[in-house]
Amino acid sequence: MANDSIEIKVCLGTSGSAAGGEEVLRLFKHHVQEQGVEARVGRRCSPSKVGCRGFCSKDVLVDVILDGSKTTYQLVTPNMVERIVLEHVIDGKPIAEWTVKEEYASFHAKQHKIVLGPCGEIDPESIDDYIAMRGYRAARKAITQMKPEEVIGQVITSGLRGRGGSGFGTGEKWRVCRGAPGDVKYAVCNIGEVNRPLAEGNPHAIIEGLLVGGYAIGAAKGFLYIRERYHRSVERLSIALEQARERGFVGRNIFGTGFDFEMEFSFGTEAFICGEETALMESIEGKRAMPRVRPPFPAYAGLWGRPTVINNAETFSNIPLIIGMGGEWFSKIGTATSKGTKVFTLSGKVRNNGLVEIPMGMPFREIVYGIGGGIEGDKTLKGIQVGGPSGGIIPTSMLDMGLDYEHLARVGSIVGSGGMVVFDEDDCxxxxxxxxxxxxxxxxxxxxxxxxxxxxxxxxxxxxxxxxxxxxxxxxxxxxxxxxxxxxxxxxxxxxxxxxxxxxxxxxxxxxxxxxxEKKCPAGVCTALITFSVLAEKCKACGLCKRACPAGAITGAPKQPHVIDPEKCVKCGACYRACKFKAIKKA
Amino acid sequence: MKHDMVTITIDGRKTSVPVGTTILAAAQQMGIHIPVLCHHPKLTVTGACRVCIVEIGGQPVTSCTAVAEEGMEVTTASPYIEGLRRDIVDLILSDHPYDCMVCERAGDCELQELAYKYSIRQPVFQGERRIYTKRDGNPFIERDMEKCILCGRCVKVCDEVQGVGAIDYAYKGFETKICPPFERDLDCEFCGQCIAVCPTGALVSKPSLGKGRKRNVNTVETVCPYCGCGCNITYDVVKNEVIRARSRQDTINEGWLCVKGKFGFSFINSPDRLTTPLIRKDGKLVPAGWDEALDLIGERLRKIRAADGPDAIAGLSSARCTNEENYLFQKLMRAGVGTNNVDHCARY
Missing domain, CATH: 1.20.1440.230 (NADH-ubiquinone oxidoreductase 51kDa subunit, iron-sulphur binding domain)
Known part of the structure; x- marks a missing residue:
C-alpha cells in the first residue's frame, strides 16, 4: 500500500455482494489488467474487496484512491466499471455524476467510527492489511508486557460495558471470572446479527479481542459462536482464524510466552434466544437453547460448568483499541457512565438507512436528522424503536434525549443488540x-x-x-x-x-x-379499521383504480365517478396508491 | 460447623441451614408451604413454572433456584407475591383444557390444587389453547399434550434418572411441546417414570384409564413380585382389582419403578394364572395340593440322588422370587441335595 499506488476498494459486505459487488470487483480486476493500467500510469493498481461501510442503500460502493484523494462511487453496476477505469483511473478525471452525493458525507460526518473504522478500508481477508493498521499489537502488548490483572484493569478503566444486552461492565465480568476457582475456563464470543458487518469487515479485531479476553481471564479455549447461515461472516472469520493460527497468534506458545489459546467455531441455529448467554452456552454444549437458572452465573459456572465469559463481537472488537490506546483514551468517548461508541442498524423511514457507529450519549435527534438525513418524504417522525424487538419505542418528545444505557433504561428500553427502527406518521x-x-x-x-x-x-x-x-x-x-x-x-x-x-x-x-x-386507526394501517371510498368530486373516471383492484371491488362507467364495494374490498390499498388524483379516501 | 451454616429469616422466623440450601428447601424444613409445579425433589432444578416465587428484598425470586445467603429476609406469601402467583397459574390455566370432570388425575392434580387455592374459575388472560389431535399409539403411556404445562419433569426423569432421553422439548414459543423425536409414537422402555412425576393429567397409565381416580381407590402397600430388588409398590385397588401401580418417594426405591412394576400387574386377576401346583398324571397336568406336590418332589429327589448321585440333579430358580427365597433355594440344592448345579434366570 505504497502512497503512490492506485487503490480501488469494492464493498463486499453482505449488502455489497447482494448488489453485485463480486462481479464489479471481477470487472475492475479485468479492466485494470486489460487496459494495462499499471504500465500506462506507471503505478501499482490492485482492486481489492473491503467490508461494509454502512451506507448499504447505495451499494455497490467503490472507492478510487488516486494521489491520496479518495473518490467514492455509489450504485456501481458492472457496466459502469470500464468507464471508471478509463476516465478516472487512467485519465485521472473522476466521473462526477456517479460519485456519492452530499448525504454520504452527512451520513458519516456525525459518526464516530472506532470499531467500524477499518471496515470498508482494509481487505478483511488479508491479515497483512490488519497488521499494517497496528493489528495484533494490542494482543502482543497484553500478553508479553501486561499481567492479566493489568489487562482487566485497563478494561475496567475504559468503562466498557457489554454491547449485547444488559450492559454489564466488561472488565468487572472478566475480573469475577478470573477470580472464580477452576483451572479450565472459557471465553466465548457471540457473533450476532448486528455483528455481521464486523465479522465481514474486520474479523481479525474480533479474534484479537477474544484472544486478549482469554488471556485476561485465564482461559485456554475460546469459542466463536455464530449462526451457520451467516455464510460470509463465517467464511471471513474462518480465513482470519486460519491466518492468525499460521502467524502464531492463536495456538500454542503465543508470542513465545508459553500462553496457549485455541479458538474454534460453534455453530448456532435460527434462534433469537441464543443471544441470551446461558441459552447460548446450552447451544454450544449441543443442547436445546433454553436459558439456565441463575445463580450460578456463567462467570462461576458456565460452559460445561466451568467459569466462562461471554461477550459479543462488538465488545471484543473494542478490546484491541482499549489495550492499544489505553483505557483512559476510551473512557473519554461517551458519557459519564456509558463509554465508547455503539453500532446501530439505522433503518425504517429515515432517508439514509445503514449501519452507523455513534458515540454514546448522542441525542436521537442528531441520529435521525443528522446521520439519518431526516424522514423519507418529509413526513412526520412518530417514534424510534431502539434495542431490537424487546427494546422500547422512543417518542418524538424525547428526541433530545441522549442514547446511553441509563437514559434508555429510564424510558423502558434497552441498548440491546443495536437495532434502531424509525417510524413515521404512516406507521400504526x-x-x-x-x-x-x-x-x-x-x-x-x-x-x-x-x-x-x-x-x-x-x-x-x-x-x-x-x-x-x-x-x-x-x-x-x-x-x-x-x-x-x-x-x-x-x-x-x-x-x-x-x-x-x-x-x-x-x-x-x-x-x-x-x-x-373510536374503532379508528389514525395511521390508516389496521385494515379492519379503515375503509376505502371514492371521492366523487375528485374522481376523473380514469379507471386506474379499477384496473389495480385485485378483488374486482371497483365499478364505474366512463365519465362516471367510480364506486368501491365495501363487501368485496380487501383493503389492500392498491387503488389508493394507483389513483393520480387523490380521489381515493382512506379513513 | 457454624461457618458452614447461614441464618436466614423466612416469614419472620429465623432458621439456620447449610450453605447451598435453597430457599424452597429451607422453607419446607420449617413446614412453610410454597407451591411448586416444575420442582421435584429428586430432579435437578428447572425454574420453569415460576409459581414458587417468594419476595427477597422486595423482588420476586424463584425459591427453587435462590440459594440462602446470610441475613436474607424472605417473605413467602405477601399479597404482591400471591397476586403474581395467581396470575401465573391463571396463564397456565388459560392454555389448559377445562375437563377436570373426566380427567384421570382429578383430585390428584397439582395444577387443580393451585386453581382451587387461587379460586380461578375463568382465567383473566384468555386466548387460544393448544389443540393436539394426535394420540400416541404405544400400549402403556397416554400422552395428552393439551394438559401438559411444560414443567419438564418428564424430560428430566427420563434423562437424569432413567438415562433414556426418549422425550425432549420441540418447537418454540407457544407451540413448544414435549414429544419423542419427530413426533413419532413413544418407543422407549415404558418405565412410566414420566407418569410418576407428571403434575397433571398429561401423562397417565393407559391400562388404568377410566378404572378409578385417586379418591375412589383402596391402596395396598406391597413389594414388587418381579425381581430381587424388592421395590416397594403401592397398588390402587378397586373392587378387589389392582388398577394402578405407584410407589412412594420414601421407599427403598425412592418412588422409582420399571416397566414391570409399573405396568405388569394384570396377571393378578388373569384366568390363566396358576394358583395351585400341577402334577402330570397319565400325560395330563392335574391340579394338586401343596403337600402332595412337595411330597412327590422330595420322594423323586431322594430316588434320583440314590440312583445317580446328587450331580444328576440341577435346580433352576426364578428372579421373581425374593433374594431370601433364592438364598434358601441354593441352600436347599447345595446343602440339602448336595450339588452345585443351581442357577436362576438372572444368575447367582
Missing amino acids: IVNVAKFYLEFLQRESCGKCVPCRIGTKRMSELLTKITEGKGEENDLRTMERLAGVMATTSLCGLGRTAPNPFLTSFNHFRDEYLAHIR
Missing part, C-alpha cells in the same frame, strides 16, 4: 407493538410460563385491538400481564418482552384509545 404504533410481540412469542424458548404464554396472550390482545375488537379493559389486562412477565420471567427475553407494548402505550395512549373507542 399498535401494529408495531403487535409485530414485535408476535416475533417474541415465536422466539420464546417455551421454558417459563410468563414468557411462553404471556407473549402469546399479549400478542392476542394487541391483535384484538388492531382488529377493532379491543375493549378498554384489555389495556388494563395487558398492563397487569406486562407486570407479571417483567418480574417473573426466567430470562431477559421474557422480562423485556412487554417493552414494545409498555413504552408504546405510555407514549401513544391516544392511538390505543382511538383503536378501542
Whole structure:
C-alpha cells in the first residue's frame, strides 16, 4: 500500500455482494489488467474487496484512491466499471455524476467510527492489511508486557460495558471470572446479527479481542459462536482464524510466552434466544437453547460448568483499541457512565438507512436528522424503536434525549443488540407493538410460563385491538400481564418482552384509545379499521383504480365517478396508491 | 460447623441451614408451604413454572433456584407475591383444557390444587389453547399434550434418572411441546417414570384409564413380585382389582419403578394364572395340593440322588422370587441335595 499506488476498494459486505459487488470487483480486476493500467500510469493498481461501510442503500460502493484523494462511487453496476477505469483511473478525471452525493458525507460526518473504522478500508481477508493498521499489537502488548490483572484493569478503566444486552461492565465480568476457582475456563464470543458487518469487515479485531479476553481471564479455549447461515461472516472469520493460527497468534506458545489459546467455531441455529448467554452456552454444549437458572452465573459456572465469559463481537472488537490506546483514551468517548461508541442498524423511514457507529450519549435527534438525513418524504417522525424487538419505542418528545444505557433504561428500553427502527406518521404504533410481540412469542424458548404464554396472550390482545375488537379493559389486562412477565420471567427475553407494548402505550395512549373507542386507526394501517371510498368530486373516471383492484371491488362507467364495494374490498390499498388524483379516501 | 451454616429469616422466623440450601428447601424444613409445579425433589432444578416465587428484598425470586445467603429476609406469601402467583397459574390455566370432570388425575392434580387455592374459575388472560389431535399409539403411556404445562419433569426423569432421553422439548414459543423425536409414537422402555412425576393429567397409565381416580381407590402397600430388588409398590385397588401401580418417594426405591412394576400387574386377576401346583398324571397336568406336590418332589429327589448321585440333579430358580427365597433355594440344592448345579434366570 505504497502512497503512490492506485487503490480501488469494492464493498463486499453482505449488502455489497447482494448488489453485485463480486462481479464489479471481477470487472475492475479485468479492466485494470486489460487496459494495462499499471504500465500506462506507471503505478501499482490492485482492486481489492473491503467490508461494509454502512451506507448499504447505495451499494455497490467503490472507492478510487488516486494521489491520496479518495473518490467514492455509489450504485456501481458492472457496466459502469470500464468507464471508471478509463476516465478516472487512467485519465485521472473522476466521473462526477456517479460519485456519492452530499448525504454520504452527512451520513458519516456525525459518526464516530472506532470499531467500524477499518471496515470498508482494509481487505478483511488479508491479515497483512490488519497488521499494517497496528493489528495484533494490542494482543502482543497484553500478553508479553501486561499481567492479566493489568489487562482487566485497563478494561475496567475504559468503562466498557457489554454491547449485547444488559450492559454489564466488561472488565468487572472478566475480573469475577478470573477470580472464580477452576483451572479450565472459557471465553466465548457471540457473533450476532448486528455483528455481521464486523465479522465481514474486520474479523481479525474480533479474534484479537477474544484472544486478549482469554488471556485476561485465564482461559485456554475460546469459542466463536455464530449462526451457520451467516455464510460470509463465517467464511471471513474462518480465513482470519486460519491466518492468525499460521502467524502464531492463536495456538500454542503465543508470542513465545508459553500462553496457549485455541479458538474454534460453534455453530448456532435460527434462534433469537441464543443471544441470551446461558441459552447460548446450552447451544454450544449441543443442547436445546433454553436459558439456565441463575445463580450460578456463567462467570462461576458456565460452559460445561466451568467459569466462562461471554461477550459479543462488538465488545471484543473494542478490546484491541482499549489495550492499544489505553483505557483512559476510551473512557473519554461517551458519557459519564456509558463509554465508547455503539453500532446501530439505522433503518425504517429515515432517508439514509445503514449501519452507523455513534458515540454514546448522542441525542436521537442528531441520529435521525443528522446521520439519518431526516424522514423519507418529509413526513412526520412518530417514534424510534431502539434495542431490537424487546427494546422500547422512543417518542418524538424525547428526541433530545441522549442514547446511553441509563437514559434508555429510564424510558423502558434497552441498548440491546443495536437495532434502531424509525417510524413515521404512516406507521400504526399498535401494529408495531403487535409485530414485535408476535416475533417474541415465536422466539420464546417455551421454558417459563410468563414468557411462553404471556407473549402469546399479549400478542392476542394487541391483535384484538388492531382488529377493532379491543375493549378498554384489555389495556388494563395487558398492563397487569406486562407486570407479571417483567418480574417473573426466567430470562431477559421474557422480562423485556412487554417493552414494545409498555413504552408504546405510555407514549401513544391516544392511538390505543382511538383503536378501542373510536374503532379508528389514525395511521390508516389496521385494515379492519379503515375503509376505502371514492371521492366523487375528485374522481376523473380514469379507471386506474379499477384496473389495480385485485378483488374486482371497483365499478364505474366512463365519465362516471367510480364506486368501491365495501363487501368485496380487501383493503389492500392498491387503488389508493394507483389513483393520480387523490380521489381515493382512506379513513 | 457454624461457618458452614447461614441464618436466614423466612416469614419472620429465623432458621439456620447449610450453605447451598435453597430457599424452597429451607422453607419446607420449617413446614412453610410454597407451591411448586416444575420442582421435584429428586430432579435437578428447572425454574420453569415460576409459581414458587417468594419476595427477597422486595423482588420476586424463584425459591427453587435462590440459594440462602446470610441475613436474607424472605417473605413467602405477601399479597404482591400471591397476586403474581395467581396470575401465573391463571396463564397456565388459560392454555389448559377445562375437563377436570373426566380427567384421570382429578383430585390428584397439582395444577387443580393451585386453581382451587387461587379460586380461578375463568382465567383473566384468555386466548387460544393448544389443540393436539394426535394420540400416541404405544400400549402403556397416554400422552395428552393439551394438559401438559411444560414443567419438564418428564424430560428430566427420563434423562437424569432413567438415562433414556426418549422425550425432549420441540418447537418454540407457544407451540413448544414435549414429544419423542419427530413426533413419532413413544418407543422407549415404558418405565412410566414420566407418569410418576407428571403434575397433571398429561401423562397417565393407559391400562388404568377410566378404572378409578385417586379418591375412589383402596391402596395396598406391597413389594414388587418381579425381581430381587424388592421395590416397594403401592397398588390402587378397586373392587378387589389392582388398577394402578405407584410407589412412594420414601421407599427403598425412592418412588422409582420399571416397566414391570409399573405396568405388569394384570396377571393378578388373569384366568390363566396358576394358583395351585400341577402334577402330570397319565400325560395330563392335574391340579394338586401343596403337600402332595412337595411330597412327590422330595420322594423323586431322594430316588434320583440314590440312583445317580446328587450331580444328576440341577435346580433352576426364578428372579421373581425374593433374594431370601433364592438364598434358601441354593441352600436347599447345595446343602440339602448336595450339588452345585443351581442357577436362576438372572444368575447367582
